[in-house]
Amino acid sequence: MATVRDRYSEEEVQGFYASGFWQSGTLFDLVAAQADARPGKVFVTDGTSSLTYQELHDRALQLALGFKHLGLRRGDRVTVQLPNWTEFVLTTVALERLGVIAVPIMPIYRADEVGYILGHAGAKAAITCEEFRGFRYLDMYASLRKENPELQSLIVVRGSNPVGSDAATRLTDLIIKEPLEDIARRLGPPPSPDDPFMIVYTSGTTSRPKGCLHTFNxxxxxxxxxxxxxxxxxxxxxxxxxxxxxxxxxxxxxxxxxxxxxxxxxxxxxxxxxxxxxxxxxxxxxxxxxxxxxxxxxxxxxxxxxxxxxxxxxxxxxxxxxxxxxxxxxxxxxxxxxxxxxxxxxxxxxxxxxxxxxxxxxxxxxxxxxxxxxxxxxxxxxxxxxxxxxxxxxxxxxxxxxxxxxxxxxxxxxxxxxxxxxxxxxxxxxxxxxxxxxxxIKDIVIRGGLNISARELEDLLVEHRAVGSVAVVGMPDERLGEKVCAYVVPAHGQPAPALEDLTSYLRRRKVATPKLPERLELVEQLPLSATGKVLKHVLRDDIARKLT
Known part of the structure; x- marks a missing residue:
C-alpha cells in the first residue's frame, strides 16, 4: 500500500507541516479537542438523530473497541454504505481511531458497483443499513457476501428486526460500555495522520471507478x-x-x-x-x-x-x-x-x-x-x-x-x-x-453533479440482443446539467428496442437509477472517425439541436 513518501518528497512533507497545511493530529484527536472545548454542542444532526461533540468522542471510542473485538485490525478495509445519517460520522471516527481504512460507498450504488468495490478494496467488513427508500441493502450484501470470501463481517445500522450473528451484527451491539480510559489503553496507540485513512472511489470517469487512497492530512x-x-x-x-x-x-x-x-x-x-x-x-x-x-x-x-x-x-x-x-x-x-x-x-x-x-x-x-x-x-x-x-x-x-x-x-x-x-x-x-x-477529456456524463461513465453503460447495453452498436452521450438538461442519451444501431434481424426495454435490462444488471438513459435515439449507423472511433461530439451536437 502506498505511503506518504511514495507520493511526496521529504522536502514537500516538511514544507506542508511547517506551513500548517498538514498537522500532527488525527481525526480522533480533532474530535477529542472539540469535545474538550465544546462538549455539549451539537455537532451533527440528520432529522432523526444527533451527536454532540462529547457523544461523538465517547461513542466512537466505545465503537472502536467493538470493531477490534470483531477482528478488525490496522490497515483492514471496511466499506460504509449509508445515507446521510449521523452513524456515518460515528463509524468513520471509530474506524480511524483503530487505524482501519474506511471505504465509503454512495447509497445509490447497487450490486454491480458495490460488488466491484468490495472485491477491489478487499473489504474485511461492510457497514450498511437494512433498508432505505424501498431498497433492502442487507439482502444485497447477503448475496454479495457469497462472492467475496474476504468479507467476514456485515454490520447493520438502524435495523428493525433482530439479526443472527451468522447474518449481520447490529452497530449498536458493538458499542462497548466500559470506562473510556480502559478502552483507550486497550485500543493501543492511534494511527498517524499520514497513514492511509480512506479510499474514496471515483464516481465513474472510466469504465470502472478508481480508489483514491487518502490520509487524514x-x-x-x-x-x-x-x-x-x-x-x-x-x-x-x-x-x-x-x-x-x-x-x-x-x-x-x-x-x-x-x-x-x-x-x-x-x-x-x-x-x-x-x-x-x-x-x-x-x-x-x-x-x-x-x-x-x-x-x-x-x-x-x-x-x-x-x-x-x-x-x-x-x-x-x-x-x-x-x-x-x-x-x-x-x-x-x-x-x-x-x-x-x-x-x-x-x-x-x-x-x-x-x-x-x-x-x-x-x-x-x-x-x-x-x-x-x-x-x-x-x-x-x-x-x-x-x-x-x-x-x-x-x-x-x-x-x-x-x-x-x-x-x-x-x-x-x-x-x-x-x-x-x-x-x-x-x-x-x-x-x-x-x-x-x-x-x-474523459468520456462521462455529469447528471446533477454525479459522474456517469459512458463506457460502463455502453459495455452493458451492447450485450442486449436488440443492440448492434451503441454510443452514450450527455444531453443538455436545464435542471440537472446533463442526462444520459443512448444512440443505438439495432441489431440485425432484431426488432428495434424501446427505451423501456433498455432501462429494464439495465435495472436487471443492477445499474443505479440515476445512471439510466432517459432518451433513446435509433440510428442506422454511428458517425466514425478514420480510425473507427465514434465521433461523440457529432452526437452531442445532434441531440442538442433536437432539444432546442
Missing part, C-alpha cells in the same frame, strides 16, 4: 482551505444534502464543520421544499452542493412562505454556474452569496471562489488555486500552455491522494514531468489565475 488540507476561503466560523451551520459518502459531502458536511467547531445538518433525501424547511429549522448558514441543488431550491422558493435569512453562502460544485441561476439567487436570497468550486476525488479541492472575490468571478470562472496549491494548464506532454489556452487542468499541493489503490500504473500516468496531477478535465486560466472548466 490530505482530507484536512482541503477542508482547511475551504474554511479559510469562506470565512468559516464556529457559529456556522452546514447544510448537507450532498452524499456524505463522496467527496463534496465528505469534505464540506463532515470535515469542514468539524475543523471549525461548527455544526452540520445532514439531509438524507433531497427534496427542495423539505430542504427549504430544514435550512430554516436548523439555522443553516452555508451549503456546498452540485449546481442543480441550488436551481431546484430557487425554483421552489416562495417569498411569502419561506425565510432563509440565516443562509449566507451557497457554493456550487460539479458544473459551471449559469448566470441566470446566480441572478435568481441574488433576487430571492439577497443575504446569500453564490460561489463556485471545482474539485475531483483525487485531491478534493482544486479551485474555489472566495468571499473576497468579486461576485462576477463565480459566473465567469470556477475559482483559483487556494493557498499551498498550484494549478497548471498543460498540453498532452504535460507542458504548461499560455494563459487563455485550453488544456488539461493539473494540480499540485497538499490535498493530493497517495495514489490509486492497487493501480500503480494509473497513478504514475497521472503526473507530468513537473509533478502536476492531470485531471483529464479541460479548461483555461485567465491572466489573474482564475480557471474555467470547459469540457472533459
Amino acid at each position: 490530505t482530507l484536512r488540507a482541503s477542508a482547511a482551505a475551504i474554511a479559510k476561503s469562506l470565512g468559516y466560523q464556529e457559529s456556522d451551520v452546514q447544510f448537507g444534502p450532498s452524499p456524505i459518502t463522496h467527496g463534496t459531502g465528505l469534505v464540506t458536511s463532515f470535515a469542514l464543520p468539524l475543523l471549525a467547531g461548527a455544526s452540520s445538518h445532514l439531509m438524507e433525501k433531497w427534496e427542495a421544499l423539505e430542504g427549504l424547511h430544514r435550512i430554516r429549522e436548523h439555522g443553516c448558514t452555508v451549503a456546498v452542493t452540485a449546481t442543480a441543488f441550488l436551481q431546484m431550491l430557487t425554483d421552489a422558493y416562495d417569498t411569502d412562505r419561506h425565510d432563509l435569512r440565516d443562509l449566507r453562502l451557497w457554493v456550487c460544485a460539479g458544473a459551471p454556474i449559469p448566470g441566470s441561476i446566480v441572478q435568481r439567487a441574488r433576487d430571492l436570497l439577497p443575504g446569500c452569496r453564490v460561489l463556485s468550486l471545482y474539485g475531483r476525488t483525487e485531491n478534493f479541492l482544486t479551485t474555489l471562489c472566495t468571499v473576497d472575490d468579486a461576485p462576477e468571478k463565480s459566473i465567469h470562472s470556477d475559482g483559483s488555486a487556494v493557498e499551498g496549491a498550484v494549478i497548471s494548464i498543460v498540453d498532452e506532454l504535460g507542458r504548461e500552455v499560455p494563459r487563455g489556452t485550453e488544456g488539461d487542468i493539473a494540480y499540485r499541493g497538499p490535498s493530493h491522494m497517495l495514489g490509486y489503490f492497487r493501480d500503480p500504473e494509473a497513478t504514475a500516468a497521472l503526473f507530468t514531468p513537473d509533478g502536476f496531477s492531470r485531471s483529464g478535465d479541460l479548461g483555461f486560466m485567465d491572466d489573474d489565475g482564475y480557471v474555467r472548466v470547459t469540457g472533459r
